[in-house]
Amino acid sequence: MTPTLAPPAPAPTPLWPHQTRYRELAQRLAQDLFDALDDDLKPLVVLLALPIDGAQPARCLEPADCELPPERFDAAVARGRAIQRATPWPYPERDDVPPAVLRRKHEAIGVRAAVQEILDELDEHAPHQHLAGWPVTIVDAFVVTVVRVQRKPLRAYPSLRPHRFYTDGRALAPSLLVAALYRFNDESVKALTDPEPGAGLINRPREFEEILRAAGKTFLDTPAQALGLDPATVKLFATCNTISSLRYEGAEGVGKLLLARRGHPNIEEIFALTCPTELTDYRAVRKLLEMTTPDVHLLADGENVYALGRHTGHYDPVREDLFVISFVTHYAWELQHAGHVLLRSHYGLPGVPRTRLSRTRFRRDLKRTFGLTDAPKVDKLWDVVLEASRQKHGTMLVISTEALAEADRLKLQCTLIEPVPLTPLITRLITSIDGAVLLDPEGYCYSIGVILDGRASGNGNAARGARYNSAVRYVESSAHPCLAVVVSEDGLVDVLTKENLAEERGK
Secondary structure (H helix, E strand, O other): OOOOOOOOOOOOOOOOOOHHHHHHHHHHHHHHHHHHHOOOOOOEEEEEEEEOOOOOOOEEEEOOOOOOOHHHHOOHHHHHHHHHHHOOOOOOOOOOOOHHHHHHHHHHHHHHHHHHHHHHHHOOOOOEEEEEOOOEEEOOEEEEEEEEEEHHHHOOOOOOOOOOEOOOOOEOOOOHHHHHHHHHHHHHHHHHOOOOOOHHHHHOOOOHHHHHHHHHHHHHHHHHHHOOOOOOOOOHHHHHHHHHHOEEOOEEOOEEEEEOOOOOOOEEEEEEEEEEEEOOOHHHHHHHHOOOEOOEEEEEOOOEEEEEEEEOOOOOHHHOOOEEEEEEEOOEEEEEEOOEEEEEEEOOEEEOOOOOOOHHHHHHHHHHHHOOOOHHHHHHHHHHHHHHOOOOOOEEEEEEOOHHHHHHHOHHHOEEEEEEEOOHHHHHHHOOOOOEEEEOOOOEEEEEEEOOOOOOOOOOOOOOOHHHHHHHHHHHHOOOOEEEEEEOOOOOEEEEOHHHHHHHHHO
């Protein structure tokens, strides 16, 4: 007799109608947002349901393989209420908000803290880290949107110290990555507090760039508060973006602005302004920036430019009260602390100071494009690309299987050289002039100063320069396997292959 197979277990009934669709869209938004910062973060959005009365067990709503043991959260609500009772009332008396609403907010603080305690215990020896969002009441449960990211890339970037808070008790973000997590959780709360929970994200999907810009604003609140300013009134992120976008008599703004309270022990004033210039007087600040030099900077307290001066002595990073805004090129600037870049903004879109190149991703691209896996050859190309990435004025390398034929085809718009195996020294010399360097997967160079051609595909990026967009056109229209490394003047490094460009379009 043929054995009778048991029917598959029915899928759990959703807690509310839009549950599955909400989680799918939240996952997509998280993927886009965190991939823009570092594609090794690999975010996963998890929905937890904690029964309000505590009588029923907690459960993981979605995804089915969330890898969190739901029984660990059975006592989270009771623990949250204990935290609530032990936590001082964080809200000032307000006539415009009903007391019941404030009590629910206070309860949510406790429940979230309890969930985060459990997540931290589960993550203690794990390669990932979870961040709990704010609990939202749906039907008879607290629904918590949890984001999981990989721990290694999260901790790979410079950060300010944690455990700083706004005056209302909310945590300040010590890094742009954490600010992005906070902002993502804010979006989940907005979506779930709609009359139809989750419908807002379905009907009004958010672009990840909006969340990323909001994260930049959030992170810049941290240095503002460190300088004794009110983050609600000091808009440092918007101010720096505007100043960096302005030109003075056609020239782009390049220079540094030191943010510190007047009289800081590591600041020396060279001369002071009788009437300090408000940072929001953008054109006046841009004009003052013309007077800066590599060692003389504008001095500002976060609200006004009060002098020109320089950094002196040994700064103690533990103080976290001296920051540098470095205007790199047109519409590009960086936030630095103690010699580390904390945030890099390019055309108003913030990003983390990524390592200039990922060796792992470069190896993957060589394998996918050329089938190249020979370790000595890969290491040789890596050394060449790494040296090119240090070129301050930007450059471009094009690796092609038909480099010799391409050099001959483009001979009227390049400088031909005798084939030579590239070394870091030769690379440093030949990338100091405009144009691309053409080499083959063996590391032999055939021409320099190459002006690339290629058909316009409509897949460029208007926010990027001519070097980047010409590389996109060349790679996409090439009939042969090729890879381009584009080093921009603002420090961005892009590795372009047909596969990478196709993946970018598919996001």
